[in-house]
Amino acid sequence: MKITSARVVVTCPGRNFVTLVVETDEGVVGIGDATLNGRELAVASYLTDHVIPCLIGRDPARIEDIWQYLYRGAYWRRGPVTMSAIAAVDTALWDIKGKVAGLPLYQLLGGRSRDGVLVYGHANGADLEATVDAVGKYIDMGYKAIRAQSGIPGIDKAYGVGRGDMHYEPADARLPTETVWDTPKYLNFAPKLFEKLRETYGFEHHLLHDVHHRLTPNEAAQLGKALEPYRLFWMEDATPAENQEAFRHIRRHTTTPLAVGEVFNTIWDCKQLIEEQLIDYIRCTVVHAGGITHLRRIADLAALYQVRTGSHGATDLSPVCMGAALHFDTWVPNFGIQEYMRHTEETDAVFPHDYGFEDGFLFCGEAPGHGVTIDEKLAAKYPYDPACLPIARLEDGTLWNW
Numbered sequence: 001m002k003i004t005s006a007r008v009v010v011t012c013p014g015r016n017f018v019t020l021v022v023e024t025d026e027g028v029v030g031i032g033d034a035t036l037n038g039r040e041l042a043v044a045s046y047l048t049d050h051v052i053p054c055l056i057g058r059d060p061a062r063i064e065d066i067w068q069y070l071y072r073g074a075y076w077r078r079g080p081v082t083m084s085a086i087a088a089v090d091t092a093l094w095d096i097k098g099k100v101a102g103l104p105l106y107q108l109l110g111g112r113s114r115d116g117v118l119v120y121g122h123a124n125g126a127d128l129e130a131t132v133d134a135v136g137k138y139i140d141m142g143y144k145a146i147r148a149q150s151g152i153p154g155i156d157k158a159y160g161v162g163r164g165d166m167h168y169e170p171a172d173a174r175l176p177t178e179t180v181w182d183t184p185k186y187l188n189f190a191p192k193l194f195e196k197l198r199e200t201y202g203f204e205h206h207l208l209h210d211v212h213h214r215l216t217p218n219e220a221a222q223l224g225k226a227l228e229p230y231r232l233f234w235m236e237d238a239t240p241a242e243n244q245e246a247f248r249h250i251r252r253h254t255t256t257p258l259a260v261g262e263v264f265n266t267i268w269d270c271k272q273l274i275e276e277q278l279i280d281y282i283r284c285t286v287v288h289a290g291g292i293t294h295l296r297r298i299a300d301l302a303a304l305y306q307v308r309t310g311s312h313g314a315t316d317l318s319p320v321c322m323g324a325a326l327h328f329d330t331w332v333p334n335f336g337i338q339e340y341m342r343h344t345e346e347t348d349a350v351f352p353h354d355y356g357f358e359d360g361f362l363f364c365g366e367a368p369g370h371g372v373t374i375d376e377k378l379a380a381k382y383p384y385d386p387a388c389l390p391i392a393r394l395e396d397g398t399l400w401n402w
């Protein structure tokens with residue numbers, strides 16, 4: 001079998017997605033997600049201008065060799081643009097391999113480790129009361145794990161508080177929206193939110209929280225300690241993680257479980273965090289971390305140290321990524337949880353898929369490959385609409401981590 005053509009589809013059914021479609025001489029087609037929020041066209045160009053010409057004529061069954069060719073062969077290793085492009089190829093090739101074998105992707109990886117994939121949803125509200133209500137709505141929908149983000153008194157446009165209380169969609173303008181951040185106000189407020197949530201709903205559900213890189217290691221240690229009575233499933237991205245050693249200080253001072261990794265793109269970004277057991281959950285996912293082939297290496301390293309997976313699954317990762325991730329989650333022995341923000345109806349219509357939600361779990365389907373396709377005619381009706389992620393500044397104007 002040979003790859004005869006490949007193309008990139010950029011579409012905006014409510015938000016932008018980049019999808020790679022790979023075709024073969026035997027008519028088997030595979031697709032992969034290549035979406036990098038706010039930097040979509042960079043990956044589209046990387047694929048179209050630099051990767052696709054190298055794919056034509058290759059045997060799609062040689063997934064590992066093609067991965068190595070694109071990673072080592074580029075000379076310029078790593079980085080979100082490169083790794084998202086490699087991920088798109090890798091995902092499409094696993095999709096093709098599954099279709100050729102007549103097997104769902106999880107079977108190719110080694111078969112089922114579990115029946116369903118525990119997911120967490122996003123509850124958010126403009127203030128404490130609204131957030132408590134939003135968590136209640138998720139509980140009513142059957143979720144067993146819920147991430148809670150709230151507007152904070154005195155902070156304009158707090159992270160994670162979106163359009164309406166059931167969705168979160170930060171890429172909202174052609175140029176970055178400016179938001180303001182105030183750490184003392186946040187540190188004062190966040191424990192009160194979780195105290196209220198536990199008081200209202202008890203301890204039956206898992207609660208999660210995303211700090212979104214806003215704190216210093218010492219502030220993160222303080223927050224982790226303050227949240228201990230509320231037994232969070234995890235505290236995410238407590239401090240920026242380029243400096244992996246920074247997590248030593250947090251780890252030393254709190255037993256609140258730590259999750260990190262949605263912005264990582266290779267195993268090198270998390271090697272020390274994992275080997276020194278500085279985190280509990282690794283959040284890398286299929287699209288930004290080099291596809292199934294590389295994510296499997298990260299998960300295997302993590303398994304040695306009892307670090308579990310908790311893949312990123314915001315709406316800016318397309319249903320193609322979600323489908324592949326669910327097969328991965330169904331197989332991976334050291335699975336922890338999967339993030340799941342529901343896509344809009346328009347998005348779901350552009351990407352028909354066979355996964356589904358029931359009673360707090362997502363279930364991948366049994367269709368060969370990863371079970372997600374793209375309706376290119378419908379996709380063409382939604383042209384690319386540039387949108388950026390926001391930035392954050394401290395009250396004195398200093399640029400901070402969004």
Ligand SMILES: O=C(O)C(=O)C[C@H](O)[C@H](O)CO
Nearest residue numbers: 037170210262313314316339
């Ligand atoms: O889902 C999360 O945990 C996020 O932090 C979402 C990110 O802000 C979003 O995916 C950025 O594109």
Ligand SMILES: [Mg+2]
Nearest residue numbers: 210236237262
């Ligand atoms: Mg996050």
